[in-house]
Amino acid sequence: MEGQETIAALKRKVEELERRLATGEDQRENIVVAQKLTKVYGRGTTRVVALKEVDLRVRKGEFIAVQGPSGSGKTTLLNMIGALDRPTEGKVVIDGVETTSVPERRLYQMRRGKLGFIFQTYYLVPTLNALQNVLMPVLPVRGNKRYKKRAMRLLELVGLKDRMHHKPGELSGGEQQRVAIARALMLNPTVILADEPTGNLDTRTGAEIIELMHRLNKEQGKTFIIVTHDRRIAESAERVVYLMDGKLSDIPIEEQ
Ligand SMILES: Nc1ncnc2c1ncn2[C@@H]1O[C@H](COP(=O)(O)OP(=O)(O)OP(=O)(O)O)[C@@H](O)[C@H]1O
Ligand SMILES: [Mg+2]
Numbered sequence: 001m002e003g004q005e006t007i008a009a010l011k012r013k014v015e016e017l018e019r020r021l022a023t024g025e026d027q028r029e030n031i032v033v034a035q036k037l038t039k040v041y042g043r044g045t046t047r048v049v050a051l052k053e054v055d056l057r058v059r060k061g062e063f064i065a066v067q068g069p070s071g072s073g074k075t076t077l078l079n080m081i082g083a084l085d086r087p088t089e090g091k092v093v094i095d096g097v098e099t100t101s102v103p104e105r106r107l108y109q110m111r112r113g114k115l116g117f118i119f120q121t122y123y124l125v126p127t128l129n130a131l132q133n134v135l136m137p138v139l140p141v142r143g144n145k146r147y148k149k150r151a152m153r154l155l156e157l158v159g160l161k162d163r164m165h166h167k168p169g170e171l172s173g174g175e176q177q178r179v180a181i182a183r184a185l186m187l188n189p190t191v192i193l194a195d196e197p198t199g200n201l202d203t204r205t206g207a208e209i210i211e212l213m214h215r216l217n218k219e220q221g222k223t224f225i226i227v228t229h230d231r232r233i234a235e236s237a238e239r240v241v242y243l244m245d246g247k248l249s250d251i252p253i254e255e256q
Contacts (some may be wrong), residue, residue: 012235016238016239028059028060028061028062029059029060030057030058030059030060030093031058031059031060031062031094031095031190031191031223032056032057032058032081032092032093032094032191032223032225033056033057033058033092033093034054034055034056034057034077034080034081034090034091034092034093035055035090035091035092035093036053036054036055036089036090036091037051037053037054037055037056037077037080037087037089037090037091037092038051038052038053038054038087038088038089038090039051039073039076039080039085039087039088039246040088049246050073050076050246051073051076051077051080051087051246052245052246052247053090053247054073054077054090054243054246054247054248055248056077056081056241056248058191058223058225059223060190060221060223061217061221061222061223062223062224062238062239063213063214063217063223063224063226063236063237063238063239064224064225064226064237064238064239064240064241065226065227065228065233065234065237065239065240065241066078066225066226066227066228066240066241066242066243067227067228067229067234067240067241067242067243068242068243068244069244072243072244072245072246073243073245073246074195074227074243075195075227076246077227077243077248078193078195078225078227080092081094081191081193081225082111082115082117082193083099083100083102083107083110083111083115084117086100087100094114094115094190094191095114095190095191097110097114112137112187113187113188113189113190114189114190114191115189115190115191115192115193116184116185116186116187116189116191116192116193116222117184117192117193117194117195118177118180118181118184118192118193118194118195118197119180119194119195119196119197120195120196120197120199120200121200122168122176122177122179122180122200123180124168124176124179124180124183125168126167126168126169127167128167129164129165129166129167130155130160130163130164130165130166130167130168130171130179130182131148131151131152131155131164131165133168133179133180133183134151134154134155134179134182134183134186135147135148135151135186136183136186137183137186137187138186138187147186150186151182151186152164154182154185154186155178155179155182157182157185158178158179158181158182158212159178159212160175160178160179160182163175172205173200173201173202173205174201174205174206174208174209177197177198177200177201177205177209178209178212181209181212181213181216185216185222189222190222190223191222191223191224191225192213192216192222192223192224192225193225193226194213194224194225194226194227194228195227196227196228196229196230197209197213197226197228197233198210198228198230198232198233199228199229199230206230206232207232210230210232210233210236213226214236
């Protein structure tokens with residue numbers, strides 16, 4: 001079983017390399033560059049080195065899966081790339097902007113239009129309906145007609161045209177994740193970061209969400225970096241990177 005998987009993984013890698021050579025895709029610009037990212041949490045006896053000198057380059061339009069055991073630093077890496085937290089050392093450049101040197105008060109502004117987030121637990125506001133949730137990123141001007149139109153279009157895009165006025169509690173898990181995806185798209189980000197986007201969903205609903213992310217990648221050229229334990233995401237990703245004890249590699253952990 002394991003041998004078969006290894007062969008399948010190698011086959012995929014070769015096919016991918018051939019495809020890149022044939023299409024000259026390696027010419028795509030680097031949209032995310034992480035250099036020597038190190039993150040240390042706590043101190044003394046609680047000190048944890050969550051990331052160790054991680055280097056990662058992601059090209060525009062890539063669809064990348066990040067895998068690795070629990071505690072290996074996946075969420076930490078995503079948080080650093082998304083400028084939700086600062087690395088202890090190293091730098092991150094998103095779309096030409098070195099986010100690690102942007103002052104705290106300007107980070108929110110910087111993320112707008114560059115980064116969209118999708119989480120395992122959706123983080124929707126329970127008292128707001130789907131449309132209002134999608135409009136969250138453009139608060140406090142969500143009454144604006146143009147924004148409202150865009151939010152409606154996005155909900156239609158994710159297949160929720162008929163659920164716009166439903167609150168999260170009146171939606172299925174998959175539908176809630178679709179709302180969260182529409183919200184992530186609201187400010188038209190170049191890069192979408194997802195942390196276990198199918199983690200709370202059943203097999204079929206998870207597959208629908210994966211398909212949706214691929215569609216957004218193909219049709220809108222969105223770059224996806226997805227932290228996941230979901231084999232199907234890894235198998236369908238353009239590239240898989242592996243984290244182990246805070247270190248990144250291209251080689252599956254079981255083959256090291
Ligand atoms: N805020 C924090 N303070 C202290 N230690 C932390 C903090 N966040 C994470 N850690 C530690 O850093 C390491 C990496 O955590 P991280 O959440 O990045 O792992 P992960 O790969 O996302 O795991 P999982 O698959 O379980 O989500 C873990 O050992 C964790 O205990
Ligand atoms: Mg995590």
